[in-house]
Amino acid sequence: GESVGLHLPTLSVQEGDNSIINCAYSNSASDYFIWYKQESGKGPQFIIDIRSNMDKRQGQRVTVLLNKTVKHLSLQIAATQPGDSAVYFCAENGNGRGAQKLVFGQGTRLTINP
Amino acid sequence: ETGVTQTPRHLVMGMTNKKSLKCEQHLGHNAMYWYKQSAKKPLELMFVYNFKEQTENNSVPSRFSPECPNSSHLFLHLHTLQPEDSALYLCASSQLVAGTRTDTQYFGPGTRLTVL
Numbered sequence: 001g002e003s004v005g006l007h008l009p010t011l012s013v014q015e016g017d018n019s020i021i022n023c024a025y026s027n028s029a030s031d032y033f034i035w036y037k038q039e040s041g042k043g044p045q046f047i048i049d050i051r052s053n054m055d056k057r058q059g060q061r062v063t064v065l066l067n068k069t070v071k072h073l074s075l076q077i078a079a080t081q082p083g084d085s086a087v088y089f090c091a092e093n094g095n096g097r098g099a100q101k102l103v104f105g106q107g108t109r110l111t112i113n114p
Numbered sequence: 115e116t117g118v119t120q121t122p123r124h125l126v127m128g129m130t131n132k133k134s135l136k137c138e139q140h141l142g143h144n145a146m147y148w149y150k151q152s153a154k155k156p157l158e159l160m161f162v163y164n165f166k167e168q169t170e171n172n173s174v175p176s177r178f179s180p181e182c183p184n185s186s187h188l189f190l191h192l193h194t195l196q197p198e199d200s201a202l203y204l205c206a207s208s209q210l211v212a213g214t215r216t217d218t219q220y221f222g223p224g225t226r227l228t229v230l
Contacts, residue, residue: 043118043204089157107156
């Protein structure tokens with residue numbers, strides 16, 4: 001069945017280091033993937049997305065990598081800052097039909113140590 | 115701010131109460147969503163509305179009743195809830211574009227609901 005899961009529920013990194021957050025998905029029909037960031041007391045905030053016809057996409061300080069062979073998605077954050085502390089969710093569109101029925105992972109809490 | 119507002123931000127209600135959650139999007143989108151976020155569980159899609167028409171009900175109990183009077187407003191009417199319904203209820207909106215599969219959903223801040 002459809003499932004999206006994260007390898008680690010928590011991740012602590014030193015300020016200034018790079019962070020890598022991983023996500024596994026099981027539905028091979030998924031063709032659209034998104035990373036969201038959720039800070040305390042706020043709703044999820046879109047960070048970056050990637051389609052299945054790509055294996056890498058870069059944004060501002062963030063890079064998403066997609067490995068369809070092993071159904072793995074990762075979010076890399078360069079030079080992490082205190083403001084990056086949040087829970088990060090990956091999501092997939094599951095059945096590959098549009099982006100309305102997103103399937104979310106459980107989330108990884110990223111903590112930045114000073 | 116994402117352009118999606120939700121009121122109230124916090125709500126405490128008894129199991130016999132009737133209350134409503136309100137969502138408004140200022141993005142000109144044509145699709146709106148309700149999600150439930152419980153502690154230690156993934157975000158769960160509840161309802162989807164496209165052009166004011168409900169297109170998805172993800173097996174949600176009837177004690178949750180959505181209403182979408184227009185493409186900018188979405189309500190979730192609550193009655194005879196259970197303590198296990200306590201959660202963060204998130205609203206989102208997106209712009210459906212024919213032929214694409216990548217319409218991004220933008221979330222509001224959520225309503226923290228506690229059922230006593």
